[in-house]
Amino acid sequence: MLKPLGDRVIVEVVEQEEKTSSGIVLPDSAKEKPQEGKVIAVGSGRVTENGDKVALEVSEGDTVVYSKFAGTEVEKDGKEYLVLRENDILAVVQ
Amino acid sequence: MLKPLGDRVIVEVVEQEEKTSSGIVLPDSAKEKPQEGKVIAVGSGRVTENGDKVALEVSEGDTVVYSKFAGTEVEKDGKEYLVLRENDILAVVQ
Amino acid sequence: MLKPLGDRVIVEVVEQEEKTSSGIVLPDSAKEKPQEGKVIAVGSGRVTENGDKVALEVSEGDTVVYSKFAGTEVEKDGKEYLVLRENDILAVVQ
Amino acid sequence: MLKPLGDRVIVEVVEQEEKTSSGIVLPDSAKEKPQEGKVIAVGSGRVTENGDKVALEVSEGDTVVYSKFAGTEVEKDGKEYLVLRENDILAVVQ
Amino acid sequence: MLKPLGDRVIVEVVEQEEKTSSGIVLPDSAKEKPQEGKVIAVGSGRVTENGDKVALEVSEGDTVVYSKFAGTEVEKDGKEYLVLRENDILAVVQ
Amino acid sequence: MLKPLGDRVIVEVVEQEEKTSSGIVLPDSAKEKPQEGKVIAVGSGRVTENGDKVALEVSEGDTVVYSKFAGTEVEKDGKEYLVLRENDILAVVQ
């Protein structure tokens, strides 16, 4: 398992097949919308200049929407994850 | 439903048909004015370096004017929304 | 009506006809001096990293001088306004 | 009269005729040294992230030396002034 | 031994032989994924603007994943190490 | 006399004739080392975001070493001075 540091979050990408209105499946590079992912692990939060630790808003298990080009890909035990800063997460799906 | 994070706001764009004085309808790329939108959901606020959480000024249901090029488009349940930072919102329509 | 957010101010531009010394009226693009405007509405102020809200120095009704290229044009009820950050306002005319 | 905002200062430029050692008067664009000016009005000070207002060090009537390319020219009642941030003022002439 | 300063960490790189699916071993420049390393020594932490010292989240002995292009190579007693800022560490392997 | 503002210092440059090992005097543009100067006047200090004023470390009369390309030249009463921010001063000669 990976435990992210600070205000980071580890996300399992939810692949979305995407078709144009005429039914053509778009290759990966043609998709530009934000992506969905499932939160696998969260960091312990960022430390402000005041010395306080601010806990993350998202929790393990949340489905989140994040900017497509954010984060760093990480591979662990043959699976691909994305390490994001919480600031790159736009919203939680409820 | 989408719950935005931090100082973010989810807005439903209010499309404005726009004509020149001679009555010609302008295509989308010719409009450069700020746009109006309706606030659908607001984040819980940003955390200052002091550790305080600052609530947003805008509320669900507000009609807001925002910079045309701000924000990230998000699609949920077939509808398009815009995720904005509160800082990209210029004013509330009263 | 528009209510600006944070440290923003809504200003009605005061158009100044400008002539060269030989009496020629300059077209808009040739004017580079700061402009005058009348404050129509003010935001509730910016929030410092300390969590304090700092009220604006300018008030509704003030005539202000601002950097010519600052701000964003907004149209409401057929009239044009300018949304400025207080920081773009150079001085108040007394 | 103009009342500058924040940490701004309004200065009346002190024009200095400048000659080369051979007596030739230099046109304006050839001068690169800092300039002198007389402080006409001062703002109420900047607000720190702590919420404190810090009064300016310069006062009305001071003669100051400032970076030549700093500030914004303002015209009021037919006279030219310069609006500077206090930070652009190098020193007070005593 | 090397004792890193501030929020820095010294890491011993864990080399990962990498093959493509067809079994070809990739040369070093073709690998772009984050890398794993073992923490050899940690600094005493960063000092916030508040004057507090914030201890590091990682400890000696931790296996960490870090951005491939982060850090500075250091050689000591014939061995190569990497000096990283804690902020360049993405996650701890547990 | 000139009284510098904030964290500024006024320095009288100490010209150093410089020769190459073969005895050739280098013209000014060929020197790239930091320069020495004598502190003529010091500002009252910078104000932190906390509202505190931090006094300068250097005092009138100190000989200081500063980055060659730092500061702004000022002329007063026919003499040339340099206005430096304290941050551009590397060390005090003791």
Add this chain to the structure above:
Amino acid sequence: MLKPLGDRVIVEVVEQEEKTSSGIVLPDSAKEKPQEGKVIAVGSGRVTENGDKVALEVSEGDTVVYSKFAGTEVEKDGKEYLVLRENDILAVVQ
């Protein structure tokens, strides 16, 4: 002697002859690894936005490893030193 200001440190460079595996001595420009130096003098520390002074972690006499391209060369009494910010020091050799 030179007394560095703020968070600066004066270092005497420890020259390391460097050979390639075939025994060829590399000229200076071909070395890219961090360098070692001995701390000759330390500043009194940086002042945070809180007004606190933070003492340096390194002390006179320490051998330190620093980024090769950091710092400013200073010559005093015919010897060459390097003035570094503490932040450019990677680690202390113990």
